[in-house]
Amino acid sequence: MLSETSTATVRATLPAVGAAIEDITERFYARLFDAHPELLRDLFNRGNQAAGTQRQALAGSIAGFATHLLEHPGTRPDAMLSRIAHKHASLGVSAAQYKVVHQHLFEAIVEVLGDAVTPEVAAAWDEVYWLMANALIALEERLYTERGYLVGGTWGDWEVVGRREETGDVASFLLRPVGGGTPQPFQGGQYVSVQVELPDGARQIRQYSLVSAPDAAVRQISVKRERGGEESPAGEVSNHLHDTVQPGRVLRVSAPFGDLVLDSALGGAERPLLLASAGIGVTPMVSLLAELVDREYGAPVAVLHADRSPAAHALRGDQAILAEKLTAGTTHYWYEEGAGDLGRVGYADLTDLELPAGTAAFICGPLPFMRSIREQLLAKGVPAADIHYEVFGPDLWLASA
Ligand SMILES: NC(=O)C1=CN([C@@H]2O[C@H](COP(=O)(O)OP(=O)(O)OC[C@H]3O[C@@H](n4cnc5c(N)ncnc54)[C@H](O)[C@@H]3O)[C@@H](O)[C@H]2O)C=CC1
Secondary structure, three states, X not given: OOOHHHHHHHHHHHHHHHHHHHHHHHHHHHHHHXXXXXXXXXXXXXXXXXXXXXXXXXXXXXXXXXHHHHHOOOOOOHHHHHHHHHHXXXXXXXXXXXXXXXXXXXXXXXXXXXXXXXXXXXXXXXXXXXXXXXXXXXXXXXXXXXXXXXXXXXXXXXXXXXXXXXXXXXXXXXXXXXXXXXXXXXXXXXXXXXXXXXXXXXEEEXXXXXXXXXXXXXXXXXXXXXXXXXXXXXXXXXXXXXXXXXXXXXXXXXXXXXXXXXXXXXXXXXXXXXEEEEHHHHHHHHHHHHHHHHOOOOOOEEEEEEEOOHHHOXXXXXXXXXXXXXXXXXXXXXEOOOOOOOOEEOOOOOOOOOOOOOOEEEEEOOHHHHHHHHHHHHHOOOOHHHEEEEOOOOOHHHHHO
């Protein structure tokens, strides 16, 4: 909890810091990568840096954390912290790295705000930083130790033992640990980080949801080729995987992390579920469904998916087969074109969908889709706390929340 003196100072300076936060985070990353070029090459996503989205996400999380401290003193924004901690753990982040970030972040604050950063102001924001950093460090250490990993030591070598083209843009890669052995079961909905060496020697990392059943001996990821367009650069890692990775290749893969998991929503008891995905957001839903089937889940499960067309709908077969195996599963599909009798036309529309009382929702897909589903669920009376979501890449939902 923020001290009384710092609370007053943070309250008085939040508007100024908030207004300058994107400038501050831009200079922060410039300073950080100047001092540690290896971080941009081998840890941070270069595409997100170039597009500025990581900066917006960091700005959003700092501003969000400070606002939370002021508005809800004595509590923590647990959902936000948990999401960040899982992502960090999958990257192997360690406590020492928070000191490096602190140094460059505070230098950037002074560079942007100048004399406004009195010792009192610096001390108050220092307190905010360390409240957030220490909360994350504790969560990350718990994630490592719970699973018996050394801090930062979750990477392993995995051999690609199969590859399957799912759609024109999505390929699945089947992975088995080098040296054999059955991997520990993960939780449906979790993801792994994958690190590949690119032609210029950079070792870039991306997260991909696990698609296989949590206890499968062979793990599967399904990757959409990010072709890029006017607003977004082509995905360096997804294109590399599509163009060069065939069976026999060994990839560096992290242990599974991610908190879009059943236990976070269920609290021990079965309840009606809604699993809504769009586009490549289908991936975590498939492992969640596999886990539900495995548990012989008895409560109603509504499986919703929206896509450009049936042909673009990756893993449609797996999703349908698993939904069919559920005791009380229903499927609802929407396609922008070519729906025929395979689904409804247009974006996902929940107007006609009857939601049993007590439904918990899981959503994953492009941000506009997730916002639209969240709005529709809130309008139908689903409490915000029962809406769980996964964001791939920088959390711009937070930045704009
Ligand atoms: N959870 C996450 O953070 C995810 C992020 N993405 C990101 O989103 C981008 C696009 O993903 P794609 O699979 O190519 O999806 P996409 O662009 O093919 O869209 C899939 C479907 O989302 C729905 N949708 C799109 N805009 C909507 C809107 N404004 N309102 C309601 N529904 C809407 C439509 O039904 C559309 O067919 C990717 O670049 C990816 O990085 C994708 C999946 C998951």
